[in-house]
Amino acid sequence: MRLRLLKRFDVPSRSDLLVFAGYCAAAAVYIAIGVAYNDFLLSVIVGMAYLVLAVWLVPAAVRRLRR
Secondary structure, three states, X not given: OOOOOOOOOOOOOHHHHHHHHHHHHHHHHHHHHHXXXXXXXXXXXXXXXXXXXXHHHHHHXXXXXXX
16 A cells, blocks of 8 residues: 555644544543542543543533523
8 A cells, every 4th residue: 555645734623623622621631630539540431431421421511501
């Protein structure tokens, strides 16, 4: 498989950057909680549940409240 150069470099849209910022904020909060409570950081199930809560449910609730 040969790789070829892109003819055009796609710049992320504002909504893409907002989603990326949400993931970065969720990661920062998760790390901060993990520093305070080591058991929280080491639990895979809690980590997956936190990701669903922080990146999916919280923004959905905020969008619903803004309507």
